[in-house]
Amino acid sequence: xxxxxxxxxxxxxxxxxxxxxxxxxxxxxxxxxxxxxxxxxxxxxxxxxxxxxxxxxxxxxxxxxxxxxxxxxxxxxxxxxxxxxxxxxxxxxxxxxxxxxxxxxxxxxxxxxxxxxxxxxxxxxxxxxxxxxxxxxxxxxxxxxxxxxxxxxxxxxxxxxxxxxxxxxxxxxxxxxxxxxxxxxxxxxxxxxxxxxxxxxxxxxxxxxxxxxxxxxxxxxxxxxxxxxxxxxxxxxxxxxxxxxxxxxxxxxxxxxxxxxxxxxxxxxxxxxxxxxxxxxxxxxxxxxxxxxxxxxxxxxxxxxxxxxxxxxxxxxxxxxxxxxxxxxxxxxxxxxxxxxxxxxxxxxxxxxxxxxxxxxxxxxxxxxxxxxxxxxxxxxxxxxxxxxxxxxxxxxxxxxxxxxxxxxxxxxxxxxxxxxxxxxxxxxxxxxxxxxxxxxxxxxxxxxxxxxxxxxxxxxxxxxxxxxxxxxxxxxxxxxxxxxxxxxxxxxxxxxxxxxxxxxxxxxxxxxxxxxxxxxxxxxxxxxxxxxxxxxxxxxxxxxxxxxxxxxxxxxxxxxxxxxxxxxxxxxxxxxxxxxxxxxxxxxxxxxxxxxxxxxxxxxxxxxxxxxxxxxxxxxxxxxxxxxxxxxxxxxxxxxxxxxxxxxxxxxxxxxxxxxxxxx
Numbered sequence: 001x002x003x004x005x006x007x008x009x010x011x012x013x014x015x016x017x018x019x020x021x022x023x024x025x026x027x028x029x030x031x032x033x034x035x036x037x038x039x040x041x042x043x044x045x046x047x048x049x050x051x052x053x054x055x056x057x058x059x060x061x062x063x064x065x066x067x068x069x070x071x072x073x074x075x076x077x078x079x080x081x082x083x084x085x086x087x088x089x090x091x092x093x094x095x096x097x098x099x100x101x102x103x104x105x106x107x108x109x110x111x112x113x114x115x116x117x118x119x120x121x122x123x124x125x126x127x128x129x130x131x132x133x134x135x136x137x138x139x140x141x142x143x144x145x146x147x148x149x150x151x152x153x154x155x156x157x158x159x160x161x162x163x164x165x166x167x168x169x170x171x172x173x174x175x176x177x178x179x180x181x182x183x184x185x186x187x188x189x190x191x192x193x194x195x196x197x198x199x200x201x202x203x204x205x206x207x208x209x210x211x212x213x214x215x216x217x218x219x220x221x222x223x224x225x226x227x228x229x230x231x232x233x234x235x236x237x238x239x240x241x242x243x244x245x246x247x248x249x250x251x252x253x254x255x256x257x258x259x260x261x262x263x264x265x266x267x268x269x270x271x272x273x274x275x276x277x278x279x280x281x282x283x284x285x286x287x288x289x290x291x292x293x294x295x296x297x298x299x300x301x302x303x304x305x306x307x308x309x310x311x312x313x314x315x316x317x318x319x320x321x322x323x324x325x326x327x328x329x330x331x332x333x334x335x336x337x338x339x340x341x342x343x344x345x346x347x348x349x350x351x352x353x354x355x356x357x358x359x360x361x362x363x364x365x366x367x368x369x370x371x372x373x374x375x376x377x378x379x380x381x382x383x384x385x386x387x388x389x390x391x392x393x394x395x396x397x398x399x400x401x402x403x404x405x406x407x408x409x410x411x412x413x414x415x416x417x418x419x420x421x422x423x424x425x426x427x428x429x430x431x432x433x434x435x436x437x438x439x440x441x442x443x444x445x446x447x448x449x450x451x452x453x454x455x456x457x458x459x460x461x462x463x464x465x466x467x468x469x470x471x472x473x474x475x476x477x478x479x480x481x482x483x484x485x486x487x488x489x490x491x492x493x494x495x496x497x498x499x500x501x502x503x504x505x506x507x508x509x510x511x512x513x514x515x516x517x518x519x520x521x522x523x524x525x526x527x528x529x530x531x532x533x534x535x536x537x538x539x540x541x542x543x544x545x546x547x548x549x550x551x552x553x554x555x556x557x558x559x560x561x562x563x564x565x566x567x568x569x570x571x572x573x574x575x576x577x578x579x580x581x582x583x584x585x586x587x588x589x590x591x592x593x594x595x596x597x598x599x600x601x602x603x604x605x606x607x608x609x610x611x612x613x614x615x616x617x618x619x620x621x622x623x624x625x626x627x628x629x630x631x632x633x634x635x636x637x638x639x640x641x642x643x644x645x646x647x648x649x650x651x652x653x654x655x656x657x658x659x660x661x662x663x664x665x
Contacts, residue, residue: 008117011127015113015134022139023106025501031099033504039543041149042505044560045083046101050550052087053097064324068549069559070531070568071523072609078324079335079449079563081152085190097550098507104151111157113138116462119160120469122167123405128476132490133469136389139497140461144359145379147502152192156458162188162199163462166206169306178306182313189318194455197447202412202459207307209408213294227285234282241275272433335533335563336449347422347438347453348383349376349429358382361498374429380454383420388493389464392471392486399474406470413463420460422453451534468493509548510641516552519648522612523555524548527629528585528621531572533564538572539585540620548615557611558582577605580628590624596632603634603650612649619643 020027026035036042051068055061063084067074086104093100113134120133137160146153165184169177185203189196245268315322328334351374352358356367358378371378400406423439425432441447475486516524526548530541541558549556557578573579580593596602606614616629629635634650 008121008127011117011131011134012114014131015117015138016110018135018138019106019110019113022499022501023109025504026102026106029504029506030102031094031096033506034098034101035105035147035151035502036149036505037503038505039507039547041543042151043507043543043546044081045151046097046507047546047550048081048083048087049090049097049100049104052084052091054553056091064320068555069561070564071555071557071611073568073571075559075561075564075568076324076328076333077561078321078328080561081192083152083155083191085187086151086155101151105147105154108151108155108157109138109143109147111161112143112154115157115160115164116465119164119462120466122164123409123466124469124473126469126473126476128490129469129473132392132472132493133465135493135497136386136468137461137465139499140458140465141357141359141382141384142455142458142461144499144502145382148379150379153194153455153458155191156195156462158184158188158191158195159199159202159458160462163202163206166203169310170206170210170303175306175309178309179313182310183317185310186314186317189321194450194452195458197450198416198456198459203310205412205415206408207303209404209411210303211296213296215292215294217290217292227289230285231282234278234285238275238278238282241271241278245271245275269433273435276434333565333567335535335565344423344439344442345451345453346381346424346426346431347436348420348457349374349381349426350383350421351426351428352376352381352383353385355384357384357386357496359500360496361500362495364500376429377454380452381426383417383454383457383460385460385464386468386493386496388489388496389468392469392475392489392493393464393467395471395474396467400470406467409463409466413460413467416456416459416463420454420456507547508642509544509551510644510646512639512641512644512646513548513551515638516554516613516646520612521554522607522649523557523610524552524613524615525557525581525606525611527581527614527616528625529556529558529581530585531558531564531569531582532560534562535564538569539582540587542617542620554613555610575609577602577633578609580632581625584622584625584628587622588624590628593628595628599632599634600650602632606633606649613638614647614649616645616647617643618645 034042034046051066052063054068055063064077064082065074066077069075086108090100090104093103116137117130117134121127121130124130124133137156143154143156162181162184165177165181169181181203185196185199188199248268248271325334352371355370356363358364358367358371360367368378370376371382376382396406397410401410418436419438419441421436421438423436423442425434425436438453441450441453472486472490475482475489526542526545528540528542529545530537530539532538532541539558541560543560545556545558546560558572572582577596584590584593596605614629614633614635616626618626629647635647636650638646638648640646
């Protein structure tokens, strides 16, 4: 171990210095601000740390269910981006939540460099080449983009870590190595769902690559009769489809009658999609017969014990999530995306491959300006890959294309690139009629919940990093002329990948929140309030309320989770007073609400729900909402601060909610 550290000490120091240079704003404002342009998902992860600390100090609570959000009903966190493992690690950190979160961000970014370096070095056994790979992955737009708030996704280091352990386990065929792989793979699920899916698929692809051999048949070995018939049928269908497209473009026809069948025709989108699928079928008809896939049963059988060990260990470690997930599903509370034929979430826009790095230190602002004009999402829709990395990847493919590692990463990168494009090909912000294989993922139960396809780019960047490291290593071992070419490409990568310093958001909360902590027991209702999840919002939710909760440490009405059961929204809507507050928070008119006959009765209703305090953000609340609260509910003023008015619900006996059994929804 000492020899290993000595060999890589210079590389680790270089990566540490790069991390400190990039995240210098985070280190400067360690305990007062967090990365991001405002309150949003970044505050959610701060809340995760607070909730983990609360659970550790109050053993009666379960981390995967909290009564502190969506009071008085509580909410299950199994499907939430709970980042349980990082939150547990940070729970033992500094007393300041902000400092603990920032140190976690710095650690994630540093590990992105270190783990991708380890994977690239395992492939190349060349330190400079591995450093190139670490730069391509660690400073990728994927990491830079999600520094704005998706702190779960900047933990991308878990993917190369799992790859290193998987490659080690497959080579050693060791039960101990397999157990480490299983623990690491399961641990990823406690970091982020997307990264868990991606890492698991990479392990599966590695196992298939190890047990399979792909070769090409000679033309003499292929039966051509069936292929000609299939191609003839496809050609006829293409001709008919082209005729329909021409008919639509040249006439005003809106319906085609074929016998008793009536086909509505309002555009060429569907016929073009059909033509594209027919062309894909023709390509498959030509290509598939030439591919000879040989499965090595002996190799698969030899690795069965290691694979089974890893699977068993992973299942055991995942048991808390699996048990809660099965319970949600059995009770009908498992929430997944719902979308129609053409309304699926979009992926990476193909135009972004050539638009430049949107988070570059040198020209990122101008590139983001182009994104804004084209209405492109620089966070979830960017697919730019450094030109230097692409050129080194070409070198690796040309020079070492027959090596298994190069083939595996070319294949993995291609698969995940197609995935990242989503169900429909997007170009310059427009959805084309070209359907992609990602459309089929909506029918796969586990993969369907990884609903944002652009996040698959993390594996594309990892593949680009390994291939760039391989190409740089090959050039470094050749003639001086090629070495100079390699150094030139490395300098180009350094210029292209230099990331802009993250913007910082300074967290502040009125001092009166600290006074609420010392007051009588009861929940806090921030107005306007809302119910938000990854699919939408009811009412109006302010993420600053999550930060305020870490100060007053009381349950709050409403909140945010990644997946919220529709039943909770229905229960809010039908609860007296709370239903009116929710509709008025959404901007509904006061005229549609039945005013309580007695303000003290409305206060008693809130007290019966355990709600003791109301905080009104007068800058965001509508006049109707403010008028309803002040005229329909008996309140006792506490004070005004920072554009908020603090009130106590008229006196009465209140108790904090018990942490015990979860309510059935």
